[in-house]
Amino acid sequence: MKKTLISQVVAGALFAVGTSASAQLSNDAVNIGVLTDLSGIYSAIEGPGAVVAAEMAVSDFGGSVLGKPINITSADTQSKADLSSSKAREMFERDNVDMIVGNVSTASALAAMEVADQMKRVALVTGAASLPITNERCNPYTVHWVYDTYAxxxxxxxxxxxxxxxxxxxxxxxxxxxxxxxxxxxxxxxxxxxxxxxxxxxxxxxxxxxxxxxxxxxxxxxxxxxxxxxxxxxxxxxxxxxxxxxxxxxxxxxxxxxxxxxxxxxxxxxxxxxxxxGWYWDYNESNRKFAERFMKNFKGVAPTSVQAGVYSATLNYLKAIQAVGTDDSDKVMAYLKSTPIDDGLFKGVIRKDGKFEHDMxxxxxxxxxxxxxxxxxxxxxxxxxxxxxxxxxxxxxxxxxxxx
Structure with missing residues (x-):
């Protein structure tokens, strides 16, 4: 398992609004887990590029939230349900991860979602497609971010x-x-x-x-x-x-x-x-600017829609923590489902079933x-x-x- 410390600098002045006495962060930090296929059949779709996208989102947010550091942890599921489940649990229990993002296959996404639901942690699914993620198998802590089989x-x-x-x-x-x-x-x-x-x-x-x-x-x-x-x-x-x-x-x-x-x-x-x-790099100027920055960090390869989704999901998760003054999953999810999203890449709303509804x-x-x-x-x-x-x-x- 790979861990990247995005920032260890407490930027209290930068986020003065969020550093009030009411601000609460578990473990005195925000820990994000990129759970994806880093070496298997779907690694080119999300994979290592997802880690790059998450790191870009943290950097663009400012490197810290509520005056505390943001840490990125990544793990390889190889698109296998058993690995996804065990890695998700390891992230939550050992690494104190607050949110997992990624999961490029349905089997791995459903497995990780179940663990997230049990532990009341947020799971933002960007790569998997199956409609049951926000239909028959929905839970209060999951958002399906980029696309699904219905679309x-x-x-x-x-x-x-x-x-x-x-x-x-x-x-x-x-x-x-x-x-x-x-x-x-x-x-x-x-x-x-x-x-x-x-x-x-x-x-x-x-x-x-x-x-x-x-x-x-x-x-x-x-x-x-x-x-x-x-x-x-x-x-x-x-x-x-x-x-x-x-x-x-x-x-x-x-x-x-x-x-x-x-x-x-x-x-x-x-x-x-x-x-x-759910997103294409050359659709508009905002997408192209993001893609240009991504390509500089990722060997000149333009981001896929789900890699852009990892960036968007991570950024909006951090915005939600900043807004509610805590990383409490219930409060963060309530904010995400009540506030329209328009981050320059995706624009839409997250419905009560956890589906992020946006143009395709x-x-x-x-x-x-x-x-x-x-x-x-x-x-x-x-x-x-x-x-x-x-x-x-x-x-x-x-x-x-x-x-x-």
């Missing part, structure tokens, strides 16, 4: 159906995220008059997709929907090209993609593809000729309004909404 289905899925391609077959990662993404996209397809011809499940970290893609190809579906992520998506697309599916009458549609995935595959392979994100963006991958550099990979084809990208509260199964 992906109503972004990428809806855009593809709108082109007239209405028969689908899914190649799905066999765990909660894949199942949920397939389910949510299937609902969008059927609501638009389309048909799901079938699906096939594959284990996470699969290396040979030939048999799964062959089943999809033989279905005759117009769309082969990839309900997977990271290395599995990259492998699926590469092997689809080798099998001659790319460029055929069938369209391969990755339902979750990140800029890191596009860079790994190359524009020649991915040009024209649509994918949905449908991107279209550029051709090699259109790209100016390795980070210039896409254009924003459409802004998806927050209300359209978020499950209506009236349909929520979250106990914090239903009261049951």
């Amino acid at each position: 992906l289905a109503h972004g990428t899925g809806a855009a593809v159906v709108a082109t007239g391609k209405k028969t689908w077959f899914f190649v799905t990662a066999d765990y909660a995220f894949g199942h949920t993404l397939e389910r949510d996209t299937s609902e969008v397809v059927k609501a638009a008059g389309g048909e799901v011809l079938g699906s096939v499940k594959h284990p996470i970290k699969t290396t040979d997709f030939a048999s799964y893609l062959a089943q999809a190809q033989s279905s005759g579906a117009q769309v082969i929907g990839l309900a997977n992520a990271g290395g599995d998506t990259i492998g699926s697309i590469k092997q689809a090209a080798e099998l001659g599916i790319m460029g055929s009458d069938q369209t391969v549609v990755p339902l979750l993609m990140f800029s890191a995935d596009i860079q790994a595959l190359g524009l020649q392979e991915t040009q024209g593809m649509n994918f949905t994100v 963006y449908l991107l279209q991958v550029k051709s090699p000729k259109q790209s100016k550099n390795r980070n210039d990979i896409a254009t924003v084809a459409r802004v998806i309004p927050a209300a359209d990208a978020t499950l209506p509260l009236s349909q929520s199964k979250c106990k914090l909404v239903t009261g049951s």
